[in-house]
Amino acid sequence: MEPSAKSEPSTNTSPTSIPIISATFCDPEADITFKSSDSVLFKIHRKYLEATSAGFTAPPFVETDHEVVLLQEPCEVLEILFRFIHPPTESQQYRQPAMMGVKPDVLFAVAEAAEKYLVFGAMNICLSRMDKIAEERPLEILNHCYKHGYDELADQVALHTIAFRLPVVAAKLTYPGLLQKWVRLIFPIFYLSSNRSVLIPSLFTTTIGWTFHDSRADSSKSPPTAVAARL
Secondary structure, eight states: OOOOOEEEEOSOSSTTOOOEEEEEEEOTTOSEEEEOTTSEEEEEOHHHHHHHBSGGGSTTGGGOSSEEEEOSSOHHHHHHHGGGTSOOOSSOOOOOOOOTTSOHHHHHHHHHHHHHHTBHHHHHHHHHHHHHTTTTSHHHHHHHHHHHTOHHHHHHHHGGGTTSOHHHHHHHOOSTTHHHHHHHHHHHHHHHOSSTTSOOTHIIIIISOOOTTHHHHOTTOOOOHHHHTTO
């Protein structure tokens, strides 16, 4: 998917206006400048974009010359994302983020940006971190994994969504078609358990015999008879 962005002249129209520039990505020799949704500038070398990101090498980025490219993500997200793209300079020493101390909401925003701009290193790190917080934020992880085709983690985290009430699920599973699939597969499992305080994971793969990503492959497939009878 081509990233959504537009460019604007980098000159200031107001003599008193001083642009905010990232303290990390501020190399005056950089040949492309990005502007976050909250108006922070990031100066990046194009050669690093080409080496680490497939998304930033597509138009409109390659056509930009001495202009500022507007991105839809805030500074907090881009500050992390660009650390996966741009190596540190002599004055700015840093490692690629491990994402361990990042708040979940920021993690999901970075993960989505990584998918959008095809920053492969960030994709993998974000998935590893999601795996660690599967029980804490299963709905958001399921939404992300299903949207981007990470079926194995989607199946794993789906088990942790069983006890959520439908209104909560509907607010989190925003990817088109995902909520309907959740209702057809996960919601009935809640009623198969004789004791709702003890939800048996084996129901998911043995009694049900239908993993979550199977519903992606065949959306017309009906739930098993034992489940359908209880709907």
